[in-house]
Amino acid sequence: MTATVERTAPVTRVRPPSRRKSRRLEPFTIASYAGVICFGLVCAIPFWMVVAGSLTAESALSQRGYSFWPTPFSLDAYTTLFQGTRVWLSYGATIFITGIGTAIAVAATSGIAWVIARGLPRVSRPLAVFAYIPMLFNGGLVPMYILITQVLQLQNSWFAVILPLVIAPFLVFVQVSFFRATPQEILDAARIDGAGELRIFFQVVLPLSKPVIAVIALFYAVTFWNEWFHALLFLSQPEKFPLQLVLQNLISSVTNAAELGTTSAAPVYQMRLAMTVITIGPILLAYPFAQRYFVKGLTLGATKG
Amino acid sequence: MILAAPAVILLLVFAYGPMAGLVVAFQDFNVADGVFASPWAGLENFRFFFTSGDATRIMRNTLLLNVLFLSATLAVGVMLALMLNEIRGKVTKRFFQSVIFVPYFVSPIVVSIFLQAFLAGPGGRGGLINDAAGLFGIPSVTWYTEPGPWPWILTLVKVWQLGGYMSVIFLAAITAIPEEVYEAGEIDGASRAQMAWRITTPLLKPTAAILLVLGVGRIFYGDFATIYAIVGDNGTLFPTTDVIDTYVFRALRTRGDFGVTAAIGLVQSVVGFVLVVIATMVQRRYAKETSIL
Amino acid sequence: MSAHHTFSRRSFLAGTGAAMTAVGIAACGNGSGNGNGSGSSTYSLLLPGDTPTDWTRVRDAVNEKLRADLGFEIEPQFINWSNFANQSLLKFTAGEDFQTSLSARWLNIAQLIEGGSLQPMDDLLASGDYGNLTAAVDESAFDANRWSDGNVYGVPAVNSAARIHCYVARGDLIDRYAGGEITSFDQLEQFWYDVHAGEGIVGYVKxxxxxxxxxxxxxxxxxxxxxxxxxxxxxxxxxxxxxxxxxxxxxxxxxxxxxxxxxxxxxxxxxxxxxxxxxxxINADRLNVDSATAGALFKSGGAATTWAITDGANTSAHLSQLEAAVPGASLVTLLPFADGMDARPNQTFQADNLVVVNAAAADAEAAMALLDWVSIQENHDLLQYGIEGTDWTPVGEDAYEPTSDYANFPGYALSWRIPLERRYSRMSESEQAWFEWSKDYNNFTQDPFAGFIxxxxxxxxxxxxxxxxxxxxxxxxxxxxxxxxxxxxxxxxxxxxxxxxxxxxxxxxxxxxxxxxx
Known part of the structure; x- marks a missing residue:
């Protein structure tokens, strides 16, 4: 019942300030626009240069450096990269790791965060410490490696990449602090209605927490999307490599003390940039869609029952 | 409580499980005997780091860089969030939010490639900054052999990478502030700037406090990925950029000894732990409502 | 309202459910790593670098032949260079089951030997079971790489008697600035300065x-x-x-x-x-540039010379890309000894790269059998150059012409054998001359500390x-x-x-x- 009220009420309540804003432009607003535009440019320009560079012929790139305009124009890097199945396979791997990883991570994180946020005596505090300790202490590479490859036998499984990363203490606390803001009255009302703890969590808390879930889902998704180190450790079949590992391999493919020649004529500079575009591209394209939900979610979250 | 079970199990297996391996820090680790059977070495592994003569400098760099990174990204994050909050028009706002978030997706290696383009052109001479300075008759600087400016350069890189990310966190917090809070301000005829400064900013304290406490715990950890990708093995920059993690990485490469790595990791953890306990105590005392532990 | 709630709950449950199912699947569905799908065993190897283009196709051909000849297959793990040292050490440390790896003094061979991770080879080599290997690798080459404890721990993967650091230079620029020939270091230095003044590019990049x-x-x-x-x-x-x-x-x-x-x-x-x-x-970014980037500057015409070594790969490494960037460019391999080809440089004959056998491997004899197998010309060619007719065609006695994108197999980590190597068909005359010269042990003086490790x-x-x-x-x-x-x-x-x-x-x-x- 409460939710029905919420869903109609904000429309009238949120509006007035914004209407007022459009009437009168204050200096702070102007300064904000300027500030955001400047920072936006600083962020966008290098990215544009990567795109332009990935389309510039290798010889111009290595001798003259980066420029704003791709001259002479060249698609060499992209044609080289998309030859064969490698990049496509790695997209598949990355999408699997990101999709499944984010689902597991959000589910597990929400669960523990809620129990911490509930403030249960003798449970919540120790649990918070329990979740926080791994942020400070870790067993290091060798034990982790032995655990995954020998105890759990997860080598060459994408889950070896996913599972060590599914609980980020930082995001647990982001979520805890949001859960804590859940209005007590709503919980009390639900309890009076006779709802159990689980039902409260699923029917009351989660629907109210879409914004947090959107935030942590995005952050987890980015983590999984950018993940290469665990993939390097635990995956040995090149068909299973995610995109970022392929990028890593490409960038560091010829460096060693006893350096050896290669017969391939891949454009080094250009290819790195193209690979960057390919790697960032999809998540960048997906981001506005996620963000649409994100922003909507945030607006919903702003309403207080 | 059952809701916490999956997370607790996952943490037990993947975070607490490998911690048993910390014994390596006290072992004369060797490959054949492995983790649990190598002979004991007492504190020998710790000696390597603390007698190196570089220990003070490395610890100082680690702390200094982390303080710079943490304060700069927090400050810029809050500022950007306040500014973004002023932007009206859903589409415009969303557009800018997306744009400033972009650097977060760029991997450290690519960041280092950019930075080389800006600070040193092909073959290591020129670069966009020097070219631009040249137009005004400013002599060019060989950035990659001048350790002085690097803490600031790295801080700028971090702000660039994380400013948008931080601002999203703060913006989420701003959006969660109920409208009524502003109503009083509106009635008083406060300007947008006053409201941002007097009402919004104080309400961001809990979020900032959480980020700070979490950051303090990791203050002894260098930002390995970014720093190593940018500085690499460039010794001339070590005086200001060498942090514990990069030092350990090189030590592992030359010594191939996981015992030393584990020992230094343990020191980092213990220092972080102590700092967090202190920070939490301070927080409880002065700002109880923001405490997370 | 209730629809709204149910949806959330359902999606959450779906998420949790998917998560748990996934964990379940993962826990059960293991064992594919060392799979033995076709009844024969599959052995793992550690190789450095990036996976070669078209690797799967060539690997399948290699495995088909291996299965027929030796009854097992291989599934190499390619680990990129910047992580190879740490990752291979980690895998040895964790006692992982793989057969061979690249190792060397510039990697972690000392720690590995000290820790007992490497299989001593003397007895195996003396058994006489690996005739192809001992025929392809000179005994003196094994001896030069004997460890300080007296054991041989690796097969030197070399393709010449000694690898001499030298230069690969732009032949077209030598014609224009150095009268077509450079025979001394002084001339080379003058050439660098002249090219720098005339073309505005660096003399030497590395x-x-x-x-x-x-x-x-x-x-x-x-x-x-x-x-x-x-x-x-x-x-x-x-x-x-x-x-x-x-x-x-x-x-x-x-x-x-x-x-x-x-x-x-x-x-x-x-x-x-x-x-x-x-x-x-010289390039000013030596401290922070990687070798691929430095090489790219030369290949795009941004430098007069770059570093090279007498391994027969100078021309193949640079020519095609250089030609694309600078029409009419050519390559010259330069070793400006005062004594020319009469020079007898000191050498330790210690190999830069050794193929080692993992002591923890399930089957050291199979590993040796593999090293023996790749010492047969036909198998060696299949692995290094790909399928004959598809990936390469023989040119003359001992040269090959690549005809596909298959390249970059790290032979130096498994299969390099001096008598078996083929020459790139477009190898420059100067490189060919110096490469032949460097294959002859008699062209070098044994250093007094040759076997000292x-x-x-x-x-x-x-x-x-x-x-x-x-x-x-x-x-x-x-x-x-x-x-x-x-x-x-x-x-x-x-x-x-x-x-x-x-x-x-x-x-x-x-x-x-x-x-x-x-």
């Missing part, structure tokens, strides 16, 4: 390397080495401090090794590097700290990025603090013992 300056015995900025290629420094590891032994150590039996800065030609070379840096003759276990901590000091103060010197006097002062100070005296004494003690045993 990522940072100590051996460019402190040649061993030749170095690209070490003039003396081209006059008299006889100095090979001693060291515990090549990224640490280099020591210079006394010139009459062989006859006197007293090594008396001193730090490199007490050997005047090396200091001269440092000053030369500094001058080149300041004059724009010092054991650093007694001075590990000091050595690690000296290495750290070299990383900080030495590297900028090799790059020419700091003033030589000031840089050397800093370096000396740091190295002395780190325990130079102890390390020097230990090195001399071991070297004297080695000389006494000769």
């Amino acid at each position: 990522n940072n390397s100590v051996f460019d300056v402190l040649g061993a015995p030749t170095g690209t900025m070490f003039a003396e080495g081209w006059e008299s290629p006889s100095m090979i420094p001693l060291y515990f590891s090549s990224d640490s401090l280099l020591f210079v032994p006394s010139r009459d150590a062989a006859s006197s039996g007293v090594t008396d090794a001193v730090p490199f800065w007490e050997y005047q030609p090396y200091v001269d070379a440092l000053r030369r590097a500094r001058r080149y840096y300041e004059d724009g003759i 010092p054991d650093l276990s007694a001075i590990e901590t000091e050595h690690a700290q000296i290495t750290a000091a070299i990383g900080e103060y030495g590297n900028p010197l090799w790059a020419g990025a700091v003033d030589v006097d000031e840089g050397l002062d800093n370096l000396k100070h740091a190295v002395e603090q780190a325990g130079l005296a102890t390390v020097q004494e230990e090195l001399n003690r071991q070297a004297d013992a080695y000389l006494a045993g000769q």
Whole structure:
């Protein structure tokens, strides 16, 4: 019942300030626009240069450096990269790791965060410490490696990449602090209605927490999307490599003390940039869609029952 | 409580499980005997780091860089969030939010490639900054052999990478502030700037406090990925950029000894732990409502 | 309202459910790593670098043949170069089951031997079961790489008797600026300056390397080495401090090794590097550029020369891309010895790369059988050049022409054998001449310390700290990025603090013992 009220009420309540804003432009607003535009440019320009560079012929790139305009124009890097199945396979791997990883991570994180946020005596505090300790202490590479490859036998499984990363203490606390803001009255009302703890969590808390879930889902998704180190450790079949590992391999493919020649004529500079575009591209394209939900979610979250 | 079970199990297996391996820090680790059977070495592994003569400098760099990174990204994050909050028009706002978030997706290696383009052109001479300075008759600087400016350069890189990310966190917090809070301000005829400064900013304290406490715990950890990708093995920059993690990485490469790595990791953890306990105590005392532990 | 709620709950449950199912699947569905799908076993190997293009196709052909010949298959793991040292050490450490790996003194071979991770090979080699291998690798090559405990731990993967550091230069620029030929280091230096003045490009491009300056015995900025290629420094590891032994150590039996800065030609070379840096003759980003990027500058026409080694891969590494960037460009391999091809440089014949067998591997004999199998011409060619007719065609006696994108198989980590290597069909005449020259052991002088591999276990901590000091103060010197006097002062100070005296004494003690045993 409460939710029905919420869903109609904000429309009238949120509006007035914004209407007022459009009437009168204050200096702070102007300064904000300027500030955001400047920072936006600083962020966008290098990215544009990567795109332009990935389309510039290798010889111009290595001798003259980066420029704003791709001259002479060249698609060499992209044609080289998309030859064969490698990049496509790695997209598949990355999408699997990101999709499944984010689902597991959000589910597990929400669960523990809620129990911490509930403030249960003798449970919540120790649990918070329990979740926080791994942020400070870790067993290091060798034990982790032995655990995954020998105890759990997860080598060459994408889950070896996913599972060590599914609980980020930082995001647990982001979520805890949001859960804590859940209005007590709503919980009390639900309890009076006779709802159990689980039902409260699923029917009351989660629907109210879409914004947090959107935030942590995005952050987890980015983590999984950018993940290469665990993939390097635990995956040995090149068909299973995610995109970022392929990028890593490409960038560091010829460096060693006893350096050896290669017969391939891949454009080094250009290819790195193209690979960057390919790697960032999809998540960048997906981001506005996620963000649409994100922003909507945030607006919903702003309403207080 | 059952809701916490999956997370607790996952943490037990993947975070607490490998911690048993910390014994390596006290072992004369060797490959054949492995983790649990190598002979004991007492504190020998710790000696390597603390007698190196570089220990003070490395610890100082680690702390200094982390303080710079943490304060700069927090400050810029809050500022950007306040500014973004002023932007009206859903589409415009969303557009800018997306744009400033972009650097977060760029991997450290690519960041280092950019930075080389800006600070040193092909073959290591020129670069966009020097070219631009040249137009005004400013002599060019060989950035990659001048350790002085690097803490600031790295801080700028971090702000660039994380400013948008931080601002999203703060913006989420701003959006969660109920409208009524502003109503009083509106009635008083406060300007947008006053409201941002007097009402919004104080309400961001809990979020900032959480980020700070979490950051303090990791203050002894260098930002390995970014720093190593940018500085690499460039010794001339070590005086200001060498942090514990990069030092350990090189030590592992030359010594191939996981015992030393584990020992230094343990020191980092213990220092972080102590700092967090202190920070939490301070927080409880002065700002109880923001405490997370 | 309720629809709204149910949806959330359902999606949450779906998420949790998917998560748990996934964990379940993962827990059950393992064992595919060392799978034995077709009844024969599959062995893993560690190889450095990126997976070659079209690898799956070639691997399938290799496995088909291997299955028929030896009854097993291989599934190599390719680990990129920047992670190879740590990752291979980690896999050895964790006792992982793989058969062979690349190792070397510049990797972790010392730690691996000390830890008992490597299979000693003498008995296996002496068994006579691996005739193809022993026929393809000279016994003296095994002996030159004998470890200080007297055992052979690896198959030297080399394709020439000795690999000499040299240059690959732009032939078209030599025609324009150096009258078509360069025969001495002085001429080369003049050429660099002329090209720099005329074309505005750097004379020599390379990522940072100590051996460019402190040649061993030749170095690209070490003039003396081209006059008299006889100095090979001693060291515990090549990224640490280099020591210079006394010139009459062989006859006197007293090594008396001193730090490199007490050997005047090396200091001269440092000053030369500094001058080149300041004059724009070498690239200024040596300290932070990687070899691929440095190579790309040369390949795109941005430098007159770059680093090379006599491994027969200079032309193939650079030509096609250079031609695309600079029409009419050509390549020349340059070794400007004062004595030309009569030079007899000192060599230790220690291989840069060794193929080692993992002691923890399930089956050391299978590993040796594999190393033997790749020592057969047909198999060697299949692995390195791909499927004949599809990936390459033979040209003349011993050359090949690549006809597909299959390239970059890291033969130096498994299959390089001097008698089996084929020459790239477009190899430049100069490279061909020098490559042939470098295959002949008689063209080199055996260094007095040829088989000397010092054991650093007694001075590990000091050595690690000296290495750290070299990383900080030495590297900028090799790059020419700091003033030589000031840089050397800093370096000396740091190295002395780190325990130079102890390390020097230990090195001399071991070297004297080695000389006494000769």
